[in-house]
Amino acid sequence: MHQSEVSPPATALMQGGLADSLFDTARRTPGLLQIARRADSASGAQWIPFTAAELRDEVVDLARGLVTSGIRPGDRVAIMARTRYEWTVLSFALWSVGAEIVPIYPTSSHEQVAWILKDAHCVAVVVEDEQGVMTVGSACASLPFLRHVWQLDTGALAQLAERGQAIPATTVDSLRRIVLPDSTAVIAYTSGTTGHAKGCALTHRSLASPCDTLLAGWGHTAAPPGEQPAILAFLPFSHVYGLMIQGLCLRGGIMMGHEPDLGEEALSAALLSFRPTYLYAVPFVFEKIFKNFLRTAQQAGRGALFERAVRTAQDFALAEERHRLGTGPGPGFDLRLQHSLYEKTVYRKMRAALGGRVCGAVSGGSPLNRELALFYAGIGIFVHDGYGLTETSGGITAQPVGREKFGTVGRPMPGVEVQVADDGEILVWGPSVFQGYINDPHTTQASFRNGWLATGDIGRIDAEGYLTITGRKKDVIITSGGKSVAPAALEERLRVHPLIHQAVVVGDNRPCVGALITLDPEFVAHWRGSRAGGEPSARDAREENELREEVRRAVAAANTTVSRSESIRVFRVLPEPFDLANGLLTPSMKLRRDAIVSRFAAEIDAMYQTSSRVPREYDSTEPSIWEDSDNVFR
Structure with missing residues (x-):
């Protein structure tokens, strides 16, 4: 342990x-x-x-x-x-x-x-x-x-x-x-991915604890010196993360605005008019902002310039990360010069699209992709990735200021202890841990191991105390060959691709790992519009073939991050997204995996039946299946 x-x-x-x-x-x-x-x-x-x-x-x-x-x-x-x-x-x-x-x-x-x-x-x-x-x-x-x-x-x-x-x-x-501090303040119900949602009893003390700790150790990063911090609250207050943002503002004297509409147009307008100094969001929002930057650049005919600017931002942030962690000298002269050029021509405009005052951010709810975090740091917006859950009243880990390590969720906040059990499950102890589930003492008791809260998440702690989340314990896939696969990392890598909206990795009791993928309708529309004209029938066929290849390359890129036995061998693009309306997302925007697997059981069966016709020896980075009958434009 x-x-x-x-x-x-x-x-x-x-x-x-x-x-x-x-x-x-x-x-x-x-x-x-x-x-x-x-x-x-x-x-x-x-x-x-x-x-x-x-x-x-x-x-x-x-x-x-x-x-x-x-x-x-x-x-x-x-x-x-x-x-x-x-x-x-x-x-x-x-x-x-x-x-x-x-x-x-x-x-x-x-x-x-x-x-x-x-x-x-x-x-x-x-x-x-x-x-x-x-x-x-x-x-x-x-x-x-x-x-x-x-x-x-x-x-x-x-x-x-x-x-x-x-x-x-x-x-x-x-x-x-x-x-009193130990009086119950909130009964926060879990998302309920399986069965009835459970009500977590959170005290005034437990809700205040992560807020006060963050304000004490990280509050000075929320605005430039001499300015009052301003935060636009748009995440649901129905979720403990949203309540934590409200608590930070009211306990820390931070100016707060509200945005009820999470739609792209409404949120963009609110950011421009409110002009926050700091962002609190989930990975999906940071992914969407990046894709919007890319789409805007491509529409202006500057896609190649944008891609070079992204690589420079990531290289610059990586060199700075190595320097602050003591493993490198920092950015060299040429990289600094190139970064300075893009600061004047690209990065400043990106920050302006967020109101022009954002100097930092926090990502929570699920881990943020490392490459995406490097990109934001490179354009001047440090995104501090953190970790918490409803049962801990919000944050329990955070990136230490000046010692940030992207790709992790940081280290335990002061007063919090974190262990990783022998089976990989993350255990937590601290003042923000909940009182228990109301009307359910049996489940409450089962949630603790010798006084430590068993989070249900799996991860690892490195030699310097940084925690990396690898997935949910109940989401681990075990193939028919006995290989255990945590799907979160693959899904996260797939979502970074501009065309991909959502991804669910499957493979329980199957011969290999597969994936169900939905496409981003806005980016698909932009992608189609950027293609040359021609006869409609010929154009549709050409676009279909090109789109197949784009998605195949995205899956192949995700496969480079895992071993051969963990890689995605087959996939299927679905015609509908996973959302609240069809019951495939929880209210906190988490995937209802059991419901998704049940809803698309026929598609999953067909996907694996087709894969059985593929020879056993082939490059694991090259996924195999997109049936000719699949038409994502329908």
């Missing part, structure tokens, strides 16, 4: 609840700009800042309305909404009166919503719109504890605040002061 080195806690002990941070900030620096709202939600072109005192007053008014409505300490209130300003006001108002928040993804199905509301014994639920009201209403018959359904888009929060005018503000202060 390999254990990381243990660092002492970096922050003072917490005395109260999460709401205290807002009230303390408003008392010390009432004029601090804490949050920004759009002047016109439709255009998103102008943001109006609000001070910490103004935000506190709005929280107090809403908290008084909650008291009038009968919300008491320990009551559980669900929030089923996208990432928007009201989420922040509502969460701090609920914490101010000692209530517990139950986040629900607004895209959740009727069955998922019914299960969570019933399992958590929620007394109220806040929804965005009429669709949310209908979803909750269809389950009300089985929810005897539910007393209120509040709809944001009909002004429910303003109505609550109006009703609470008769309650003195001192009542809210009295309720807030009895909230």
Whole structure:
């Protein structure tokens, strides 16, 4: 068993609840700009800042309305909404009166919503719109504890605040002061890739711990010296990662804006208008931004220039990484000169597309591809990859400042201990670990090994204490020949290719490893548009052949990172993506592997049947199967 080195806690002990941070900030620096709202939600072109005192007053008014409505300490209130300003006001108002928040993804199905509301014994639920009201209403018959359904888009929060005018503000202060650090703050439900989602009980202390540690050790990297950091929150607050971002902003005096729409156009516009100094995102977002850069360059006829600039950025970042880790001299004169040229002509424009002020970023949710991390570092945006899960209230590892090692998720944060068991499973101990799963003591007990949380993830710790995630324990594929294969690394490498949107590696009880692939429709459209004209029938056939070869090369490139027995020998391009609508993604955008394998069982069978006709001896880097009948343009 390999254990990381243990660092002492970096922050003072917490005395109260999460709401205290807002009230303390408003008392010390009432004029601090804490949050920004759009002047016109439709255009998103102008943001109006609000001070910490103004935000506190709005929280107090809403908290008084909650008291009038009968919300008491320990009551559980669900929030089923996208990432928007009201989420922040509502969460701090609920914490101010000692209530517990139950986040629900607004895209959740009727069955998922019914299960969570019933399992958590929620007394109220806040929804965005009429669709949310209908979803909750269809389950009300089985929810005897539910007393209120509040709809944001009909002004429910303003109505609550109006009703609470008769309650003195001192009542809210009295309720807030009895909230203890170890009181439950959030019941966060796991994604539920198999079976019912489980509710993780997270305390005020556990949610605050990673935020305070990051602010103490990494907070100075969130903005240039002398500037107030600004973060655009667009990841779901229904996920613990999103809640951690909110906590960082409110506990660290960081200006925060909200963007509920994760669509490419809306997010790009919000980044340009809000101009954040720091990004918190998941690998998919960083992959998408890179592909957009590439597509824009190709459309302008500068694809070759972009590719040279990318290689220079990666080479420059790699040389700097070796220098800071003590294994190299750093970038040479020629590389510095070339990098300086591209800084003036390419990299500056890339940063401008993100608002022009981004000086760093964090990636979480799953590991970030090493080559992609080198690219961003090379253009002036250091992406610190980290690791955490719902049961640990967010981050437990991070890249140490000045000792970043790309391709890893960093080292344990101060106060956290990490072990890798003999079977490769990552074990965690620390102040952010959850209380347990509500209503499920058996599963809670089974989740710990001698006091250490068994994460279900597999990985390794190197000699310097850096953790590398290699996949999920339950996702490991065992071929009919007995070879164990962790699919995450192959899938990550495939997704970096501009044409590939998603990839699922399969092969349990099969003779070799295979892959199901979906294509990025926007990039495919761009790719088709860049092809020369001709007769439609001849053009379609030519494009089909070229696309086959592009995908084959992408799979072959992914195979170079693994052994022959782990390489993808067969693959199939699917006509539909894995998404929430078809039930193949969880609300936190994770693959529902069992559902995918079940949905495409016939395609998988056909893929392997065809592969049986391929001779046994062939180059493992060259995947074999794309049937002639497959037409990804249909």
